[in-house]
Amino acid sequence: MKEFELIKRFFENKGPKRKDVLLGVGDDCAIVHSPAERDLVVSCDTLVEGVHFLADMPPEALAHKAVAANLSDLAAMGAEPAWMTLALTMPRVDEDWLEGFSQGIASICEYYRVQLIGGDTCRGEQLSMSITVHGHLPRGKGLRRSGAKAGDNVYVTGYLGDSALGLMHILGESSLNEKAAELALQRHYYPTPRVFAGQVLRDIANACMDLSDGLSSDLGHMLERSGVGAVIEVDQLPLSENLVESVGREHAIEMALAGGEDYELLFTVPQSQTGVLDLALKEAGVKFSRIGQIKSSPELNYRLDGKAWRSQAKGYQHFE
Amino acid sequence: MKEFELIKRFFENKGPKRKDVLLGVGDDCAIVHSPAERDLVVSCDTLVEGVHFLADMPPEALAHKAVAANLSDLAAMGAEPAWMTLALTMPRVDEDWLEGFSQGIASICEYYRVQLIGGDTCRGEQLSMSITVHGHLPRGKGLRRSGAKAGDNVYVTGYLGDSALGLMHILGESSLNEKAAELALQRHYYPTPRVFAGQVLRDIANACMDLSDGLSSDLGHMLERSGVGAVIEVDQLPLSENLVESVGREHAIEMALAGGEDYELLFTVPQSQTGVLDLALKEAGVKFSRIGQIKSSPELNYRLDGKAWRSQAKGYQHFE
Secondary structure, eight states: OOHHHHHHHHTTTOSOOOTTEEEOTTSSSEEEOOOTTEEEEEEEEEEEBTTTBOTTSOHHHHHHHHHHHHHHHHHHHTOEEEEEEEEEEESSOOHHHHHHHHHHHHHHHHHHTOEEEEEEEEEOSSOEEEEEEEEEEETTOOOOGGGOOTTOEEEEESOSSHHHHHHHHHTTOOOOOHHHHHHHHHHHHSOOOOHHHHHHHTTTOSEEEEOSSOHHHHHHHHHHHHTOEEEEEGGGSOOOHHHHHHHOHHHHHHHHHHOOOOOOEEEEEOGGGHHHHHHHHHHTTOOEEEEEEEESSSOEEEEETTEEEOOOOOOOOTTO | OOHHHHHHHHTTTOSOOOTTEEEOTTSSSEEEOOOTTEEEEEEEEEEEBTTTBOTTSOHHHHHHHHHHHHHHHHHHHTOEEEEEEEEEEESSOOHHHHHHHHHHHHHHHHHHTOEEEEEEEEEOSSOEEEEEEEEEEETTOOOOGGGOOTTOEEEEESOSSHHHHHHHHHTTOOOOOHHHHHHHHHHHHSOOOOHHHHHHHTTTOSEEEEOSSOHHHHHHHHHHHHTOEEEEEGGGSOOOHHHHHHHOHHHHHHHHHHOOOOOOEEEEEOGGGHHHHHHHHHHTTOOEEEEEEEESSSOEEEEETTEEOOOOOOOOOTTO
């Protein structure tokens, strides 16, 4: 199968059609309309086989995760998703795999009303995919990781560490029962980008980012960009019953701090906005937990039951 | 060196700063303003080592070519370049290589006023890069490859086949003298995207695309998308003196038809606009040649000195 047939068969005319797309896949470029009164938001993320995922990951899950990781970046800014491009590099044309993968792309794109507007498909030794997503924001309302202020409360959405548990299971490093494995795999393969929560937080949070490399590493970046520090109460970390029962509380805390790919939001809110936050996120049906506080001194400290606690957590680092 | 240090050192605060970029590299997303009265144009292209370029390609040239290939897609629509994202996958951190590569990116971005607004850097076995470029157009003025009409004259800018000659030299498949090799390598390593010519053609051409896979293959796509055919006079193909002297006329014609990566524009213009075309492109100082005519019958035929001519040319195909 030639590249052009492949694109036509698997990637043209799949997923939603948006009114703001004038020309989609198939020409030298796509042509879109970005609304005049809104900011345009752009982000880019790559997944590489053997680095971000293992060779036997089901293609539907891989497609979901690749798009979800990108939508999670949009969510972290508070943006509404709109369009994406996909650069796909493959060692060979496997039609069954492509069928599953393109179906996975179409499915998550349909759910979030994201249109695939272009891309590139080429041969390479290692399977990899780069996605660039585009979204919109009311002017000047983008949430940045650099806005955390001393005194802000620190929050995360959802639960942390479950994706890492799923990875442990895949790597054969855990002995989970069937039900526990299924729950963890679901969280590892099908993360939920917090698109709606991000939009709700636009007028409430001082800083926001998504958790992809692990809380300790990601929070470190937020603190550095904001020029502040934080105290994190590790007993307040949201741990699922499944995680605690599977690995014990202490190990669960480490996994919540170091485990990547949760794709939850990490955000800080000034004391004055905590009531508004409670009302807004509860109305939106989003679970969230206060896990600590921003400090002016630029250090990241952990506490357990009021005492200092040393974490081994580093988070994922490329090239280390 | 960690990923975040690498991005800071090589990719943050390099190249031009545009006023329409509110937030560049360093957060979850970039934030930009797309002008209200203009269409936004998006394209995406990947280069993989061993597929699109050889391991010893100088990093400055590679950076130039990766960006130029993408700007060439914008040029084919008639768009003005604005922003890009870069997803870079590398087997290891080679600081000398990164210094050259990031300098090459900054240099071409400076020339075309393109701002690098985001990206991703990760580890992978094979060096590869995916770039997504963004540009702008007056509303509804985008040039498409699907607009060719029977009776249109077919044109190309510049010269064809020189990039292929450069590749032959690199592969040791030619015995060029020093001067010839230098000229051919320059064309192979440092293609010029026809950004200005594309903008001039917006109100003149019926169809336009850029030549990346080779004229015969690319023209085939234009004809298919437009539902028409063409006759190409191969004696009218623009061949550089260097190419003809290096490989002879017949071989030069085949290289002009099959050789990829010329990044010239292929476009069709109705008979009524030929005067306007002459004036406009001449004023812009762009070399262009009429190479044939669009026909209603959906076939692609070649003629040499008035007689049918059979080409071996297929153009580059992934996965074949």
